[in-house]
Amino acid sequence: MERVIAAIYTGQGLAERLQPLFKEELGDCRIVSILDDSLIGEVIRSGGVTPGVTRRLVQYYRHAEDLGADLIFNTCSSVGETADWARPMFRTPIVKIDDAMAREAAGQYNRIGVVATLPTTLAPTRQLLLREAERQQRTDVQVVDALAQGAYQALTSGRPEEHDRLILEAALSAAGTVDVLVLAQGSMARMEDRLRAETGLPVLSSPRFGVRALKEELAKLRAAGRQETTEKIG
Structure with missing residues (x-):
């Protein structure tokens, strides 16, 4: 069937x-x-x-x-x-x-950097990760915000290179203090390999x-x- x-x-x-x-x-x-x-x-x-x-x-x-x-x-x-x-x-x-991604991140890493192009996605993703950490009884999980301000608007305005640059800058700003980068929006998955190469960190995306x-x-x-x-x- x-x-x-x-x-x-x-x-x-x-x-x-x-x-x-x-x-x-x-x-x-x-x-x-x-x-x-x-x-x-x-x-x-x-x-x-x-x-x-x-x-x-x-x-x-x-x-x-x-x-x-x-x-x-x-x-x-x-x-x-x-x-x-x-x-x-x-x-x-x-x-x-993003549920399965959050389970993986909260279960495997202590310091999670959340990269987002919109504050309206950043906050729900942060809360999702913290709830998942609590569900797994992992009290040492910390979430670090990395907002790529203006990246979403760049993408919707037909400027993908600027979108990617702003995401990279946001990821690099958090990279020195986290164990993993989580991409808050599925549309950001295009940057997964590049961020992994540029930061040397594991990078998780939701698709x-x-x-x-x-x-x-x-x-x-x-x-x-x-x-x-x-x-x-x-």
């Missing part, structure tokens, strides 16, 4: 990076994309998630469930806390793109972690389906 994954996007750009990963890791699934780039615009203007953004996201999660999605993939770290809040409202599991988390959830669904079939036969 073909499995369906509904990917919810709040902005342009990330879908193109995720498509090869979907094909590589989830080749037997059908991916349905729901994109509303007004969401991230409203988050940026308001400095955080508004009631209107929350309402529209929940509507998109509901659309995904209504169309028969087996999993909902929340691809935007800026609205991750909304996904956490909404999970109990739906039968369909909601997988956040591959998130897609592999989807793969793990699908395996659980298939196992549960086989168990249900066995019980019915028995």
